[in-house]
Amino acid sequence: MLVQQIVNAISLGGVYALLALGLAIVFSIVGLINFAHGELMTIAGYCLLGALLMGVPLAVAVVVAVASAAIAAVLMEQIAFKPMRGASVTSLLITSFAVSSLLKVLFQNGISARPQPIAMPSWMTGAFQFGHVSIGVGPLLSIAGSALALIALELFLRRTVMGTAMRAAAEDFNVVRLMGIPAGRIIATAFLLSGLLAGLASLLWIAQRASVDPLMGFTPVLKAFIATVVGGLGSLPGAVVGGLLLGVIEVALQSALPPDVAPYRDAIVLSGVILVLLFRPDGVIPAARAQRS
Amino acid sequence: MLSVRSLQVRYGEVEAVRCVDLTVGRGEIVALVGANGAGKSTTLAAISGLVRPAGGSVTFQGEDVTGLAPELIARRGVALTPEGRRVFASLTTAENLMLGGAVHLGRAALKEREAEMLDLFPILRRYHRIKAGNLSGGEQQMLAIARSLMSKPKLLLLDEPSLGLAPQIIDKVFDLIADLRRSGLTILLVEQNVALALEIADSAVVIANGNVALSGSAAELATSDLVRQAYLGI
Numbered sequence: 001m002l003v004q005q006i007v008n009a010i011s012l013g014g015v016y017a018l019l020a021l022g023l024a025i026v027f028s029i030v031g032l033i034n035f036a037h038g039e040l041m042t043i044a045g046y047c048l049l050g051a052l053l054m055g056v057p058l059a060v061a062v063v064v065a066v067a068s069a070a071i072a073a074v075l076m077e078q079i080a081f082k083p084m085r086g087a088s089v090t091s092l093l094i095t096s097f098a099v100s101s102l103l104k105v106l107f108q109n110g111i112s113a114r115p116q117p118i119a120m121p122s123w124m125t126g127a128f129q130f131g132h133v134s135i136g137v138g139p140l141l142s143i144a145g146s147a148l149a150l151i152a153l154e155l156f157l158r159r160t161v162m163g164t165a166m167r168a169a170a171e172d173f174n175v176v177r178l179m180g181i182p183a184g185r186i187i188a189t190a191f192l193l194s195g196l197l198a199g200l201a202s203l204l205w206i207a208q209r210a211s212v213d214p215l216m217g218f219t220p221v222l223k224a225f226i227a228t229v230v231g232g233l234g235s236l237p238g239a240v241v242g243g244l245l246l247g248v249i250e251v252a253l254q255s256a257l258p259p260d261v262a263p264y265r266d267a268i269v270l271s272g273v274i275l276v277l278l279f280r281p282d283g284v285i286p287a288a289r290a291q292r293s
Numbered sequence: 294m295l296s297v298r299s300l301q302v303r304y305g306e307v308e309a310v311r312c313v314d315l316t317v318g319r320g321e322i323v324a325l326v327g328a329n330g331a332g333k334s335t336t337l338a339a340i341s342g343l344v345r346p347a348g349g350s351v352t353f354q355g356e357d358v359t360g361l362a363p364e365l366i367a368r369r370g371v372a373l374t375p376e377g378r379r380v381f382a383s384l385t386t387a388e389n390l391m392l393g394g395a396v397h398l399g400r401a402a403l404k405e406r407e408a409e410m411l412d413l414f415p416i417l418r419r420y421h422r423i424k425a426g427n428l429s430g431g432e433q434q435m436l437a438i439a440r441s442l443m444s445k446p447k448l449l450l451l452d453e454p455s456l457g458l459a460p461q462i463i464d465k466v467f468d469l470i471a472d473l474r475r476s477g478l479t480i481l482l483v484e485q486n487v488a489l490a491l492e493i494a495d496s497a498v499v500i501a502n503g504n505v506a507l508s509g510s511a512a513e514l515a516t517s518d519l520v521r522q523a524y525l526g527i
Contacts, residue, residue, distance in 0.1 A: 161395045164388050168381040174343055175379045180367035180396040180444060288383045288426075 003133045005255050011139035011204075013247020014146030018201040019224030020231065020239035021153065022194035028170035028234040028287060029190040032092040033225065036076060036100040038217025040198035041205065042107060044069035045212035048203065049118050058121060066199035073195025074188055082184075107214035115213035118206055142204040149200055150240065153193065157236075162189055170234065171288060223250075230276050232283025241284055294319045294354060294479050295340070295371075295448055301348035302332070302339050309335040311503035312349070315481075317448065322470070322480045324494035324511065326487045326524065332503040333483040334376055337450045340481070341373040342366040353448065368396065372446035376453045376483075378437040382426030386417055389425050389436055393443030403443075410439040413469075431462035438469070442478075449473070451482045455489065467493055487524040491515045499524070 019037065026034050047068035051061035080099045084092055124141065127134040157163035162185075169176045169186050177183050198217075205220055206212060223246055228234075231242025249272065253265045276284070295317040302310040310332040317323045325333050338344045340351050342363035350359045358366050372393075381389050390410060394403050411418045414435045420428055425436055434454055441449060451470065455463045463486070471493055474480060484490035491497055491511045499507040499520060507519060514520045 161391070164384065165392055165395065168384055168388075168392055171381050171383060172379055174363070175375060175381070176392070177363040178341060178343070178367055178373050178375070179392050179440070180364050181392070182364045182396075183362070 001133075003130075004135060005251055007135050007139045007143065009248040009251035010244065011142040011146075011208075011247075012251055013244035014143055015201050015204050015220065015243075016224050016227050016247050017240045017243030018146055018149055018197045018204075019221055020227040020243040021150075021236060022197040022201075023221075023224055023228050024231075024234055024236050024239035025166075025190050025197075026194045027228070028236070029166065029173065030081070030092070030187055031089055032081065032096060034076075034194070035093070035096040035221075036080075036103065037194065037198055037224070038221035039100050039103040039107075040069045040073055040076075040195050041202035041217035041220065042103070042212070042214060043072045044199040044202035045118075045206055045216055046107065046111060046116075048206065049116055049212050052118065062203055065203060066196060069199030069202065070192050070195035073191040073198065077188060077191040082187075104214050111214070113214060115211040115216075117211050120207060120210050124207060138208045141207065145200060145204055149197060153197075156193075162186070166190060226270070226273055230273055230283060232286040234287035235283060235285050238283050238285035238287065245284075295481065296352045297336070297340065297349070298352070299349035300336060300339055300346055300351065302335050302344055303347045304344075308503060310339065310346075313498075313500060313503070313505055315498045315505070315508070317479060317481050319479055320474070320477055321496065322474050322482055322494045324490035324497040325481060325483045325500060326485070326490050326497055327500035327506070328524075329485065331500040333500055334452055336500070337373060337452050337481070337483055340366075341371060341450060343373075364396075367444065370444075370447035371450065372441035372444055372448070373450040374437045374441045374452060374454065376456060378430075378433045380425040380428070380433050380436050380440070382424065384425060385422050386420045386425055386428070386436055387422065389440050390417075390443055393440035394445075397444040406443055406445065410442060413442075413472075414439050431458050431465070434458060434462075434466055435469075438466075442473075446478070448479045448481065451480060451484075453483055453485060455484060455486050463489070487520065488515075491520075 023034060023037055026032055044065040048061050048065035051064045056064065076099060080095055081092065084095050124137055127136050157167055165176055165181050165186055166189065173183065176186065201220065224243060227242035227246045228239045230245065231238025246269070249269055250265065253268060257265060297313060297315045300310055300313040313332065313336050315323065315325070325336060327333055335344065339346045342361050342365070345360045350357060352358065353369060353371060358369065390407050391403065394406050398406055416432060417436055417439060420432065425433060428436060438454070454466050458466065467489060470480065470482070482490060482494060491514055494511040496509065497511050497514045498505055499514065507514065507517065
């Protein structure tokens, strides 16, 4: 039972961590909290559904879904945020709300407001049996997916020129431009990465719920936003720690709380968040930033 | 090589630079001096593209570069070492250097240039894998200059290289600037330490309240009464 709960906690936390990372990458470079991040998840979900309905094999549909979220993220930046470059943080925030609402309405009217079922292959809903412990294939897959994504991102940020430039831009964007590195390319890469992470998170999310709906991105991205704040806004390790922490706390409360207190789970989690921020206002692992002009 | 004409820069209502003219010839060191807030750093920011001028023109190697994006100006061979060093604190010394030349040089040339920089600044060699934030002020200044030089610039804009450094370190930095000029680099130097700047420069421009107050050869200015009274305290 305990092992099962730990697996569930890490698997949920992993999804939050991927989403939180996407938010943090964009925030660290552009200073924008992208509230339309959830819609990237939704786009990935509908593309997965569409691809499967067209009879595409699951493996290909998965690639299509993740790629569509990444492309959508880049387009979002080019169409909605690029014209706003140099605008205040508030204007950017409102723009991202607008993009989010617009896409939601498009999904509701263009597709359907009702959840669409996605049939997951039977092996994914099965479970491994280790002695007395049975562990779901879904959660394990989710942990593996998150871990691989984290490793790939870390390698990209540490080993490539673009990754290094992105870490530098999070500290001091203007100086990166003074080195001749194009600002537009760094921003586009940040959105691309956030889209890839949102697409992957969406798949892991859907794998355990087996349906897509226009508002599916809202709750997980709200949680991811809380995770980035707890971890330290703009800090990538903070986003991962915050996401995992939130997942663990949610699952722990879910299983530990007596049934009559269970509805207050989110209230308890958020009180914990306030408590963390009272003692560490910059988050658990604050972002390093020299100056921003 | 660089020619700035009637440059004007505004930050909202504030006119930081009203009318600045200056010319830097190939292989020269030109010093831009003046009091705090006179508009020196803003002039460099406008030349490098970090701020868009409200008026006037910047010409580099015969081409108009007024108002171009900083990355485009950098690619033409202008490097700015900003005030306060602004090294990437969370990146290693090696990563800072690499970024300096990343878009200008190929992989092999980048390694070669890095080796040259480590020869020029031997002190950086032992901090290769250490985060730049852990270096001392003087070491960070060396790193900031080396990072700018990684792109093999034709013109180096140096903003307050002596700021916040101990006197012996300042001497080292200025010896280095003199060496760089001997190697053929053209330098536009902004400096609050006027005596030091005039010692090393060929010519100088004195800015006050966003206007050129005086300009001429460094030797001339060093003996001018105005400069002696206002900036050298003699």
